[in-house]
Amino acid sequence: MAEKVTPDDIYGEHRANMEKVLDRLVGKAMELRERTREEQGLDPVEHILARIKSDQSMREKLARKGLPITTEAALTQVNDALGVRIVCAFLNDVYAMRDHLASDPGVEVVEERDYILHAKPNGYRSYHMILHTEEGYYAEVQLRTISMDTWAALEHHLQYKKERVGNQNLIVRELKRCADELASTDVSMQTLRDAILGVD
């Protein structure tokens, strides 16, 4: 029986090219960052993380989805081989970044989820976009504020902590409350920023 040989690296000869595309996406974000810094004297971005999904995670994901463990499946059946997370200072920065990235002629926005305006039931907030680049790769972009990022970091611990201590229902409920309080503060900070800069 002829089985397709899986290379040692799930991405095979694509890896180098994928790294270039990832750099280009980050460069696109840096464009807006520099422009806004020049125009308003404020950096709209707190930090940017970019990664190629690790070989092991990609293999696990393909297996979980019942897909063949091949380079082709990794690049066409899964849409987060490339991942970029941009953490912004203010709420409006998130949406400005969204518009800027979507305006890139080298990408097509194939999916968008606004979990900021429609928070997940647990309180999770972020703006998600799936981009398809002209080189043929999929990239998942997550845009969020610092508060949303802080919350997501703690929530991640709850998800992956093996031994669960304490009253789980209480913790889940309180995490949701914190998410809603942080969201409220994000709006207040945006309002204050607009008041300080004299924006209507």
Add this chain to the structure above:
Amino acid sequence: MGARLLLAEDTRDLNRALTTVLEHEGHQVVSVYDGEEALDRIHEGGFDGIILDIMMPKKDGLEVLRELRAAGVFTPVLLLTAKAEVDDRVVGLDAGADDYLTKPFAMKELLARVRSMARRREEYAVEQLSFGDISLNAETFELSASNAVRLSVKEFELMQVLIKNAGRDLTSSYLLGQVWHGENEADKDTLQLYVSYLRGKLKWVGSSVTVSSAGTGFKLMKGE
């Protein structure tokens, strides 16, 4: 804890005596001697309870009561009446009074009724308010439509007054009185900023409800 009360009673001696007793009980009392002054003070806001004599010069207690209810003021009202006639009491309750007391009355009874009024005021506060597509939970301070946020104390109080008086023009001085109770640092800029906070939060919970500027004040309205 004492309540902030407005006492409108034109008989000077009785007014003074009642004020003394109520203050002794730990309440804060603003005393006035006619119906017009009563309405002016009520519109400045910030009372937990109102004690109105029916027979007063300029405007009688029933007129005051009707006007303040029509203006969307839902502060509990205790009517004082000299007449023991059933009609008077019925008219008073129908006009929106929460309770009445027939003169002459024992001070003990007045104090008990004021305590009961203050308790009811607290109960009023614990409820789920809604307007258009929004809900406001008085226990958790959660403002929600398709999404939810938690409001700060002052944001919550302002939202509560706006919802209770939805669709009505509310003056800045009325809102400042209701929410900030004459705190020194609060002024029109404070109110404007808090209205901006609420506008932002209404948007981010996905609501179509708006706070529109109405003359010198504000008004809560349903969206399209």
